[in-house]
Amino acid sequence: MSLISIVVPLYNEEGNVAELLRRITAIMDVATLPGERYEIVAVSDATFALLEAARTKIPQLTVVDLSRNFGHQIAATAGLDAAVGDAVVLMDGDLQDPPELIARFLEKWREGYDVVYATRKSRKGEGFFKLLTARIFYRTIRRMTNVSIPVDTGDFRLMSRRVVDALGQTREKHRFLRGLVSWVGFKQIGIEYERDARLTGETKYPLSKMTKFAIDGITSFSEIPLRFATYVGFVVSAFAFIYGIIVVFLKIFGYNEPGYTSIMVAILFLGGVQLITIGIAGEYLGRIYDQVKERPLYLLSSIERGAPAAGSVPVATVAEGVPEPAPISQ
């Protein structure tokens, strides 16, 4: 008997819960083979009452109630910690990640892959600005780190038990899960999908949170920004050296320039560079501070465990109607 867990962080997703659970149970009903069972692990604080009520109809639903909203990445972590499956699927609760893709994840998992991640071929219902910044972000972070983090890939993915256990061992506070999963390694494969628009409600990732998340990602996986001061220092020194020679020559040949402009430019430029580098060092320092405080990542209010369910439909119909994904290489 193997168990598949589907982990969904839900924060103020009242409008989406019913349809989400309906679609997950519908696909899992046909995607689980004989000998496989599944559970759904919903993590929330605000949507809790609704989930509690849903448990009467969906006994395979485990509800993890956090003491407050700790943010998406932490909620996802709490869900991964609570999930007991041999394979664990992580997905968003706003139906931007189509549950039907889980059938494809499972096929790859049964072939022996440890991680099956879903790469966004297109994204519906999101503005030009979000698409552009996301595009730039995924490509920048990829260049800045030694870990091969796939581009245009969110947290929607399947992970094997050993990957989930490995994630359980990494307790860094500023979590960039998609990077951590790449860092874990093992056999990983991507499949492409079209990202749908949110079913109802607004995104919980406005620009400010996106920026914070991007900085979390970069600082967690790259030390290049810390070296920024060194690089700029070298460049500025080289210019200063050349300029020094020029000034000495001018002096020798009797030119005495007033020099206000050049001094102002040098002061302002170096002042700017100094502030930027202090700021960058501060970003890392703040994260070190958070880490050494050793507070738990989250606090649980309660866990109501569901009873795993088996599928019902014969094997022949598995994943019917689900588009064949194109495997991609990263």
Ligand code: UDP
């Ligand atoms: N979420 C959460 N806690 C938060 C923010 C978001 O649990 O503080 C959940 C949210 O309910 C959703 C998922 O994380 O299931 C992704 O959030 P959202 O759809 O708002 O992000 P976007 O898709 O716009 O990047």
Ligand code: MG
């Ligand atoms: Mg979303």
